[in-house]
Amino acid sequence: MKRSMFGLKTAGVFYALGVLVVVLVILSAAAGRPFYLNPTNLANILDQTAWTGIVAVAMTMLLITGNFDLSVGSVAAFAGAMTMLVLDQVGAPGTIGLVFLAGLVFGLINGALVQYVGINAFIVTLGTMTTIRGLVQILTDSRTVIAETTSATLTPLQNSTWQFSNTLVLIIGAIVLGLGVLAYVRRGAGNKGLGGIVAIVTGVLFAAIGLLTSFSWQMTLPVLYLLVITMAAWLFLRFTVFGRRWYAVGGNVEAAKLSGIHTDRYKIAGFCCTAIAASFIGILYGAEIKSVNPGTLSGLELSVLAAAILGGTSLNGGSGNPIKSVIGALILTTLTNGFNILNLGATYQSFVVGLVIIGAAAIYTASRSDSGRRGGRLGRRRTATAAASTAAAATSAAAAPGPEAPAGNGRPGDTP
Amino acid sequence: MTIEPGDTMEPILETRGLTKVFGNGTQALTEVDLTVRPATIHGIVGANGAGKSTLIKIISGAIRPSDGSVIWKGREVDWSSPRDARAAGVRTIYQHIPLVPTLSVLDNVFLDQKGILRGEGDLRVAFRQLLERIDYDIDPEAIVSDLPIGDRQMVAILQALSMGAELVIMDEPTASLSDAERELAFSIARRLRAQGTTFLYISHFLDEILDLTEEVTVLRDGRVTLRAATRDLDAARLVKAIAGNRLLATEHHRTAAEHIGRPLLEVQHMSVPGRIEDVSLTVHEGEVVGLAGLLGSGRSELLHAIFGADGKARGSVRVDGRKVGRSTGAAVDAGVALVPEDRFKQGLLGPWSIWQNTSLPDIKRLAWRGLIPSEKAERARADRVVEALGVVTRTIDTEVRDLSGGNAQKVVFGKWLDGGARVILLDDPTVGVDVGAKSDILELIRGFARAGKAVLIASSDFEELVAVSDRILVLADGGIVAELDAATTTEHEVLGLASGLGAATTDGPSDPSTPSSGTPGDPTATAQGLPA
Numbered sequence: 022m023k024r025s026m027f028g029l030k031t032a033g034v035f036y037a038l039g040v041l042v043v044v045l046v047i048l049s050a051a052a053g054r055p056f057y058l059n060p061t062n063l064a065n066i067l068d069q070t071a072w073t074g075i076v077a078v079a080m081t082m083l084l085i086t087g088n089f090d091l092s093v094g095s096v097a098a099f100a101g102a103m104t105m106l107v108l109d110q111v112g113a114p115g116t117i118g119l120v121f122l123a124g125l126v127f128g129l130i131n132g133a134l135v136q137y138v139g140i141n142a143f144i145v146t147l148g149t150m151t152t153i154r155g156l157v158q159i160l161t162d163s164r165t166v167i168a169e170t171t172s173a174t175l176t177p178l179q180n181s182t183w184q185f186s187n188t189l190v191l192i193i194g195a196i197v198l199g200l201g202v203l204a205y206v207r208r209g210a211g212n213k214g215l216g217g218i219v220a221i222v223t224g225v226l227f228a229a230i231g232l233l234t235s236f237s238w239q240m241t242l243p244v245l246y247l248l249v250i251t252m253a254a255w256l257f258l259r260f261t262v263f264g265r266r267w268y269a270v271g272g273n274v275e276a277a278k279l280s281g282i283h284t285d286r287y288k289i290a291g292f293c294c295t296a297i298a299a300s301f302i303g304i305l306y307g308a309e310i311k312s313v314n315p316g317t318l319s320g321l322e323l324s325v326l327a328a329a330i331l332g333g334t335s336l337n338g339g340s341g342n343p344i345k346s347v348i349g350a351l352i353l354t355t356l357t358n359g360f361n362i363l364n365l366g367a368t369y370q371s372f373v374v375g376l377v378i379i380g381a382a383a384i385y386t387a388s389r390s391d392s393g394r395r396g397g398r399l400g401r402r403r404t405a406t407a408a409a410s411t412a413a414a415a416t417s418a419a420a421a422p423g424p425e426a427p428a429g430n431g432r433p434g435d436t437p
Numbered sequence: 438m439t440i441e442p443g444d445t446m447e448p449i450l451e452t453r454g455l456t457k458v459f460g461n462g463t464q465a466l467t468e469v470d471l472t473v474r475p476a477t478i479h480g481i482v483g484a485n486g487a488g489k490s491t492l493i494k495i496i497s498g499a500i501r502p503s504d505g506s507v508i509w510k511g512r513e514v515d516w517s518s519p520r521d522a523r524a525a526g527v528r529t530i531y532q533h534i535p536l537v538p539t540l541s542v543l544d545n546v547f548l549d550q551k552g553i554l555r556g557e558g559d560l561r562v563a564f565r566q567l568l569e570r571i572d573y574d575i576d577p578e579a580i581v582s583d584l585p586i587g588d589r590q591m592v593a594i595l596q597a598l599s600m601g602a603e604l605v606i607m608d609e610p611t612a613s614l615s616d617a618e619r620e621l622a623f624s625i626a627r628r629l630r631a632q633g634t635t636f637l638y639i640s641h642f643l644d645e646i647l648d649l650t651e652e653v654t655v656l657r658d659g660r661v662t663l664r665a666a667t668r669d670l671d672a673a674r675l676v677k678a679i680a681g682n683r684l685l686a687t688e689h690h691r692t693a694a695e696h697i698g699r700p701l702l703e704v705q706h707m708s709v710p711g712r713i714e715d716v717s718l719t720v721h722e723g724e725v726v727g728l729a730g731l732l733g734s735g736r737s738e739l740l741h742a743i744f745g746a747d748g749k750a751r752g753s754v755r756v757d758g759r760k761v762g763r764s765t766g767a768a769v770d771a772g773v774a775l776v777p778e779d780r781f782k783q784g785l786l787g788p789w790s791i792w793q794n795t796s797l798p799d800i801k802r803l804a805w806r807g808l809i810p811s812e813k814a815e816r817a818r819a820d821r822v823v824e825a826l827g828v829v830t831r832t833i834d835t836e837v838r839d840l841s842g843g844n845a846q847k848v849v850f851g852k853w854l855d856g857g858a859r860v861i862l863l864d865d866p867t868v869g870v871d872v873g874a875k876s877d878i879l880e881l882i883r884g885f886a887r888a889g890k891a892v893l894i895a896s897s898d899f900e901e902l903v904a905v906s907d908r909i910l911v912l913a914d915g916g917i918v919a920e921l922d923a924a925t926t927t928e929h930e931v932l933g934l935a936s937g938l939g940a941a942t943t944d945g946p947s948d949p950s951t952p953s954s955g956t957p958g959d960p961t962a963t964a965q966g967l968p969a
């Protein structure tokens with residue numbers, strides 16, 4: 022019983038973003054404002070998505086293992102405060118190392134409490150959320166902290182720019198094309214090689230865009246972080262032994278255990294993902310704002326979870342796709358951005374965002390019970406070629422159905 | 438009021454020609470006639486797959502018969518849901534007692550109470566009366582999750598009584614009870630019977646059946662093979678009716694003993710607190726060792742402990758002389774495989790395809806540089822599994838949750854078919870599998886042994902164990918009570934030993950009740966040589 026690759030359940034989040042963008046394009050044109058998808062606004066949306074998106078990718082990985090983390094906002098605030106407190110003494114590389122180490126420790130604590138003490142993840146991270154926030158207050162003495170050398174050392178990490186150009190699209194297209202050809206040639210018997218074909222088509226399309234257009238858009242560095250982390254997470258989950266086991270642990274922990282998988286290591290690693298991603302955001306926050314107060318980034322956990330849920334990640338574990346969670350984060354940013362562009366003010370914003378989240382969850386749940394079953398699916402059938410989807414989000418118009426590549430049958434990962 | 442069980446009374450429940458054919462073609466019941474007289478305890482006995490559960494489910498309204506009728510108090514009834522049966526006065530207490538663990542005893546007992554307002558005072562009075570009826574005491578405020586399993590059983594019985602149940606069906610009620618709890622449950626059942634409540638009592642334990650019931654109906658392969666008053670019965674007749682006199686349907690798959698090599702799996706002093714007590718065993722290369730035990734004997738727990746899946750287990754496991762660490766990962770690395778009992782809960786990832794399931798334990802070996810799984814290799818492996826085990830499926834892309842029980846079980850086997858597993862632990866591998874697939878699976882197990890692997894198979898299907906094993910260890914109450922040579926023992930003997938009837942069936946060749954077996958002297962000697 023295969024579900025359609027382009028069905029609402031598997032590709033719905035791409036359609037949702039497409040529809041949202043089209044609506045905003047029309048509304049802003051009707052209101053006599055500049056073209057909604059102009060390069061400046063696009064770069065702006067992506068930049069605003071980066072932080073939430075990065076943590077949403079990590080949260081998706083954690084949710085796949087069947088766990089849950091409310092402490093990301095507090096961990097990020099801790100990382101920010103710690104950055105400010107040690108930067109002047111140990112310099113940027115040392116600070117980043119120490120902050121990541123602290124994040125790893127928080128992840129291990131969360132994971133050990135859940136896995137070895139056996140407390141429910143919701144309760145554990147509710148507790149650590151409060152405790153770590155308290156730690157921030159103690160460290161900062163409830164005041165705003167700053168570091169003298171922030172602008173000189175850290176800020177470039179956040180504010181530097183890079184160019185998203187047609188040449189880059191051409192290169193990506195060529196790589197996807199190459200991998201697609203390889204996947205098609207090396208497909209196994211009884212395998213139609215559909216994934217390879219889709220990758221080839223996407224690659225050709227990208228290459229053509231790269232050749233026929235000429236543009237160069239300025240993007241901030243966090244957008245690049247987001248793209249790289251999302252790609253890395255997706256490739257890890259989709260193409261590695263560890264990724265397969267990752268899904269197995271979340272899908273049926275008992276079966277995974279009896280297949281000889283060290284399930285506790287995977288479960289704990291999930292918590293380390295979110296804590297380290299949150300620490301990274303804390304550093305970037307410090308770099309951008311140049312000061313950290315004890316209330317920093319509270320509420321991050323909710324927008325991150327909202328993004329993952331919009332992306333169709335199951336809270337039961339065993340299914341989820343980091344690319345779609347990033348699209349979920351993009352939807353949230355686009356909604357906010359649209360309200361601003363259209364001068365609707367913030368009054369109705371939360372109301373609408375809440376409805377969107379419930380609506381998305383309702384669609385996922387309904388399509389799940391349609392097939393009369395619960396539970397997740399392995400990422401393969403719902404995966405998209407990352408380049409394709411991010412470009413779709415980035416370049417355009419995305420009204421076209423998300424280029425959901427059936428990566429399942431292709432084997433680009435085989436490339437040595 | 439005391440009612441004597443009498444032959445003259447009209448039956449409270451009858452079934453006539455009850456037949457059930459399931460959608461997949463399995464004939465679970467064939468023309469079952471059952472007659473239950475009021476105020477009696479009526480035993481239903483049968484081996485695994487004999488049709489006991491199907492019969493109970495029909496009587497309690499959970500499923501409908503394909504043919505035949507259920508007659509309740511002289512009137513033919515057609516209950517379409519358990520609610521109808523409950524309303525009529527039939528109450529079923531299952532092995533896994535469905536109480537609300539977070540509520541108090543009182544709340545649980547009156548869970549089904551109609552109406553909007555709960556008159557706490559009235560309920561307390563009613564509760565007291567119930568307790569007096571069965572002469573038992575329990576704190577109505579106690580929270581059910583804090584109670585031992587025996588007390589929960591009592592709460593379930595009280596709940597049944599509060600509903601005015603006239604017929605209480607108990608499905609394997611004592612499997613997880615201690616001796617004292619069991620005695621208490623029995624005395625309460627007897628007391629209630631004296632007050633007019635009828636019981637339908639399903640059990641594996643023949644001593645309980647002989648002890649407690651007035652009448653017994655024995656099922657075998659969905660047919661009634663014996664219907665008699667308990668006082669006319671003895672253990673031997675009961676065992677014969679359960680197992681039959683027929684030649685074993687599954688022929689003996691044993692190979693000659695000379696294929697058996699050096700010890701491959703050595704388990705020493707394995708204990709799991711409360712479940713397994715100091716079990717040591719050895720399985721040799723090319724040997725199939727059967728672990729015979731009824732529900733609650735600890736057979737699954739023992740296999741899980743050997744596989745390193747139970748953190749509380751103590752004891753040592755050696756494979757080929759080398760000590761194995763206490764984790765499933767270490768066990769798999771050492772070449773140990775476990776095929777679990779509950780294939781969907783413990784063995785498979787339902788939404789995953791066949792090929793993704795079969796490759797999971799060995800995925801590292803099937804991957805490029807141990808890192809990137811090769812779908813080609815995984816598919817090739819799944820193709821071999823489907824071919825070798827005869828899995829009926831259109832493609833290897835089928836999600837395993839769409840497979841039938843037998844096919845799903847073959848996929849679980851398939852996970853270990855090609856890999857480096859040398860020691861294979863099987864937990865009730867044929868439960869819920871149809872006859873054809875069962876024979877395939879038994880042949881497969883012998884194939885493992887022929888290939889020089891060591892197989893330890895736990896089962897409550899003793900016919901199957903006798904057919905497939907070289908040696909049988911009988912497990913009861915978490916300890917090994919007998920070691921039998923499968924070539925000379927019989928299903929009857931194993932059943933007797935595992936049901937705690939050791940004496941009745943192993944008194945020696947002179948005892949007329951000893952079930953016929955070629956050479957009764959040999960196995961009994963072995964059995965008596967060990968602490969029973």
